[in-house]
Amino acid sequence: MPLPFLGVASRLMELLIAAAGLSLVVAVVLGVRPVDRFSLDELRRTHEREELRILEEELPPAGPMVTCVRCGNVYDSRIPVCPECRHPA
Numbered sequence: 001m002p003l004p005f006l007g008v009a010s011r012l013m014e015l016l017i018a019a020a021g022l023s024l025v026v027a028v029v030l031g032v033r034p035v036d037r038f039s040l041d042e043l044r045r046t047h048e049r050e051e052l053r054i055l056e057e058e059l060p061p062a063g064p065m066v067t068c069v070r071c072g073n074v075y076d077s078r079i080p081v082c083p084e085c086r087h088p089a
Contacts, residue, residue: 036042066089067074068082081088 063077065074066077068085068087068089070087071082071085073082073084075083077089079089
């Protein structure tokens with residue numbers, strides 16, 4: 001004699017397993033992004049890091065702080081323009 005609640009419980013278990021599997025697939029797809037060696041975004045980030053490294057080598061030793069007359073931002077006097085509003089020093 002079959003038990004009536006057993007069919008409902010197995011159906012709920014199937015739905016629970018399906019939901020867990022779907023959420024796992026979504027988490028993997030959203031969380032893991034392969035790094036493309038030929039990505040233009042990665043090339044831009046690498047180029048910006050290299051430009052910053054070269055800029056830091058060319059800058060004189062740290063000097064006094066400067067206040068921007070346009071936005072009031074305080075920054076190092078070695079930087080020729082305000083990092084916030086790009087106004088020249």
